[in-house]
Amino acid sequence: MTKTSQTSNQSALTPLSRSLQVNAHAIHTRFGGSSDLVIRLFRSDAAPERQLALIYIAGIVDADVINDSVLAPLMSMKLPSYMEETENLLIESLRACVVSVGSVKEVSTLEEALQYMADGMCLILADGSPLALLAEAGGGKDRSVDVTQTQTVIRGPQRGFVEDIGTNISIIRRIIRSPNLHVQTHKIGSQTHSNVAVLYLHGVADESVVKEMYRRLAAIDIDGVLESGYIEEFIQDESFTLFPTLMNTERPDTVAAALLEGRVAVMVDGTPIALMAPITFFSFFQSPEDFYQRFDISSFVRVIRYAAYIVSMLLPSLYIAVTTFHQEMLPTTLLISLAAQREGVPFPGLVEALLMETTFEVLREAGLRMPRAIGPAISIVGALVLGQSAVQAGIVSAGMVIIVSFTAISNFVMPEFNMAATSRIIRFGIMLMAGMLGFFGIFISLLFVLVHLASLRSFGVPYMSPIAPTAKGSGLWRDAFIRIPWWAIVMRPMDLKLRNPRRQRSARKPPAQRH
Amino acid sequence: MKLVRWLLLLMILLLTGCWNRVELNDIAIISATGIDWKDGKWILSYQVVIPRAISSQTGESGTAAVNVFSTSGDNFRFAISKASEELSRRLYFSHNQIVIIGQEAARRGIGPLMEVYLRNHDSRETVSVFLSRSDARGIMEQLIPLEQIPGAAIQRLIVNEEIGSSAFRHMAVHDALMELLGSSKATAIPGLIIAGPGEGTESVGDLGKTTTATKVRLKDLGLIQGDKLVGWVSDEQSKGVMWLSDHVERSTVSFTCADNRKGKPTSSVRILDTSTKLKPIPANGKWIVKADVEASGVLMEYNCSGDPSKPQEVEKIEKRIEEEIKGIMTDGWEAVRKHKADVLGFGALIHKRYPKQWREASANWEELFPQTEVEITVKMRLSSTGMSNQNFKEAQKKAES
Known part of the structure; x- marks a missing residue:
């Protein structure tokens, strides 16, 4: 050719x-x-x-x-x-x-x-x-529908999307059996001619968002689209942000739930990952399982998730700030115990923390990329050599190892990988600020993050809604922090400006008959 | 232009240096401070914690957890600044638990100490303050069984005493400041002594035995008038003072089998709840203070005849306890009156209730105070007599017959 x-x-x-x-x-x-x-x-x-x-x-x-x-x-x-x-x-x-x-x-x-x-x-x-x-006569060999690998749940559907877009759309069609489910397919990529499908619930979703989605997709001019990540970077509102303004998932039920909430989904041929928009900051703290488990369990877990996110973003910085600037804030016994651990450690707290955090990030990436067969080797090297021995050799203090470990574990709590990654990256910046200015530095950094978050939009919807701007009158904003029972979720998320914001006519639970 | 702005921002943050950053292994954590007056100079003693000796991981047995050293100077802060001449780390006062004032220093005046606490942010006003019969440094050198850091041990000692027996009150620097700056200008601070015949418990080896030759214990209440120590009252009198000033939380009172405190106090009652209401009344230029005590408690030990399960008997017992408490309070009052130090806060009370009269009284309050009459009424309520009825001996006799 x-x-x-x-x-x-x-x-x-x-x-x-x-x-x-x-x-x-x-x-x-x-x-x-x-x-x-x-x-x-x-x-x-x-x-x-x-x-x-x-x-x-x-x-x-x-x-x-x-x-x-x-x-x-x-x-x-x-x-x-x-x-x-x-x-x-x-x-x-x-x-x-x-x-x-x-x-x-x-x-x-x-x-x-x-x-x-x-x-x-x-x-x-x-x-x-x-x-x-x-x-x-389309066909040929493709992966069959299988259990999801990346977003597992204990209770809930187990199947995940596959690479074939036709199969994926058919899965959604089988979940939402309604003519209102509209699917529009575009071809993107001058060489790959990949099918990119836009799905939305007609009569529910905000038509202007659908139109905006078409407009942005139509403007893409690239030779090939191999994954929805390509599309995401083209259509997101703000490029230079750590925070994802589109959500992605491998789970059909998550896409169906998003469609029912009035969001728009984008599927790309060749990848099992679908995109959803508009999305808010708080959506990333909701796991699909939240809506399948009992609401009390889900609410508890959701609060834990917020706490874990804050921990994974701030814990090393708080440790640095407290041990190098604000020693008076610690209980005396803890201070003495920490001081004893630090005896003979050659580096300042900040350097120590950066050292351990970097080590962990390297370990984590290694664990992700290496062939499965050598997995145990990484664990041994990571846990024994770098953790225990580093403490025994007096390079880092034991307290720091605990801090770094707990920070890392907290990060895994997040249901969405790309949101979890934000705290990993921001963590380093805040650590530097904490090492320079203590709590003052942490608060300056948090202020920056907050202002930035408030400035973000996802397809015109404020990223921090329903908190900023605060949603008035709708009980649904509580869904951001806890999960209210299903019969009480009468309205769809108000921040999406939907054509039909009502899910149920009224909050009514079938009364239980007692005999 | 945007880049320049970001660079400027970055420089603002980076060029601050590290402000007042200090690593944990650059500070000497002080657990107790002592103040003595000797040869015309203030002697400040510091009890520095040695973290390495405490940590369970690297704990080196055989080394004391603290090290005590002193510096001297004409004023406090200058003396403290001289510490750098003999210490490799910066003195860190934020975790100081107690401050012990030697008798000589207290007689000289604690004003300079209060000044330091009021002016500096690293000296916390929550620190417990004690007086010492001997020099403060001697007490700080003592090791205390059970606790690794003697400063913290003494701090826990006074807290335990306050909620357990209430003969002494936990005085924070803050409390002392409030009272000394109040209308009465007097305060009472518990005293510490090294009790026992030995030479002192200063080496870790001494703690290896089942008993220590000496102990640090609370003894006597020091009365401070103005900013100077004016005298001591005994432990028993101290309890009366605490009761009068409504600082008793829980206590144990022993009482006799006969009315009017006659005989040996063989029985005891645990006071679980008590409150004292003071009411000053002006009387011909003098003052009468009415003290109404309400107390309740349980019978802990009863070595008298009579069946405490009978209401009449309970009333009798209650009356004896009332007399006992009244006696304790009267003793306390007499002791304080003798030293002319209004540590009970009568002055503040009058000031609050009779501001006009106080204006006249405050001028010669020191003379007026000892002339004040205190009228004490006690209402005791025995809420429980315990799990047995009669006294053990009585029960034995009954079994014989």
Whole structure:
């Protein structure tokens, strides 16, 4: 394939030739003589004088469909004689009477034909006809629907998305069985032509957000989209922020829940990760399981999550600030115990903390990337050598190891990886500030973070809502910190400005009958 | 331009240096401070905690957990600043638990000490304050069983005493300041002595035995008038003082089998709740203070005849206890009156209730105070007589017959 032919895709369209030979050759050339391109020439009983060709790319089509629904009927077709008269009528009649496949298309240009073939359709050419027939035969090997790996729950559906967007949309369709579930597919990527689907609940979601989503997606000009992360970086409101303004998930039930709340979901072909917007800061502290477990358990766990997030962001900084600036704040016995541990430690508290934090981040990344077989080795090196021995060797104090460990564990509590990562990164900045200015530094940093958070928007929705701006009158804002019982969740999140904010007509629990 | 702004911001933060950063191993944590007056100079003693000796991990047995040393100077802060001549770390006073004032220093006046506490932020006013019969440094050198840091041990001692027996009251510097700056200008501070015949418990080896030759214990209440120590009252009198000034929380009172405190006090009652209401009444230029005590408690020990399960008997017992408490309070009052130090806060009381009269009285309050009459009424309520009825001996006799 030459460079010019690549660009000609958009500009000049080549009409199909009447000669099958020419067309087949052109297709063969455009695919660069790829070995997986199958060109099957054959003649049919019905029109023995005209050569037919079935062209498809092996591997992305379903062989059964090709054989049973396309090739077999074509070869054994019986056509009324009048149908053979004109060239185009043959193709028409093939579509009407022969090819027993649901989705078929007629095209007249080479580029269109090529595009649909790349999508998994098979091409039927007839000699002497400038039209070509495309029949849907998509298939091929793909991962089957499996248990989610990244976002596990104890109670709740276990299946996760797969790489195939069709399967993924069908899973959502099976959860939300409503014609109101609208799906709009776009193709993004001048080379990959990836399907990007926008899903929303018509009549619930804010139409302006849907329109804005289309607008932003349409503006993307890139050669390929391999993962929803590509899309996320294009369509997020603010690039230079640590905080994610789109949520991603591997779980169909999470997407369904988001759609029911009036959010818009984006799915990208080739990845099991879907995007959701608009999203607020507090959504990242909700696990799908919160809504399946009893509300009291969920509320408790949610409070724990906020605490853990704060701990994972601030604990090392607080330790540094207290031990190097505000020793008077500690109980005397604790101070003496900490002082005893610090005896003989050569580094200042800040350096000690940075050292251990960096070590942990390295360990964590190593644990993530290494082959599974050497996992235990990392644990031993991490726990024994770096933890225990570092203390015994007097490089770091035991208290610091506890602080770093607890900080790390707290970070794993977060249900969303990208939100958990924010605290990991901000932690280092705050540690530096705490090492320089103590509590004062911590508060300056927190002020910065807070101001930044308040400035963020996700598709026009303030990131910190419903706290800033404070939602008035709706009891739902409590959903940010605790989970109220399902029968009390009457309204959808108010900050989304939905067309239909009501989930239930009224907060009514079926009264229990006592005997 | 934006970059420059960010750089400036970064410089503001970075160029501050590290402000008043100090690492934990650069400070000497002080657990007790002692103040003595000797040869015309203030001697300040510091009890420095040695963390390494306390830590369970690196604990080196055989070393004392604290080290005591002194500096001297014409004033407090100058003496403290001289500590750097003999100590490798910065003195850190924020965790100081107690301050002990030697008798000589207290007679000289504790004004300079109060001044230091009022002016500096690192000297906490929650520190417990004690007087010492001997020099303060001697007490700070004593090791105390059970606790590793003697300063903290003495601090816990007074707290335990306050809630357990209430013969002494936990005096924080703050409390002393309030009273000395109040209308009465007098306060009472518990005293410490080294009791016992030995040479002192100063080495860790001494703690290895089942008994120590000497102990640090609370003894006598020092009365401070103005800012000077004017005298001591005994432990028993101190309890009376505490009762008069409503500082008794819980206590044990022993009483006799006969009325009017006659005979040996063989029985005892645990006072669980008591309150004292003082009411000053002007009387011909003098003052009468009415003290109404309400107390309740349980019978703990009863070695008298009579059956305490009978209401009449209980009333008798209550009356004897009332007399006993009244006696204790009268003793306390007489002792304080003798020293002419209004540690009971009568002055403040009158000031609050009769501001006009106080204006005249305050001028010569020191003369007026000892002439004040105190009328004590006690109402005792015995809420329980315990799990047995008669006294053990009585029960034995009954079994014989």
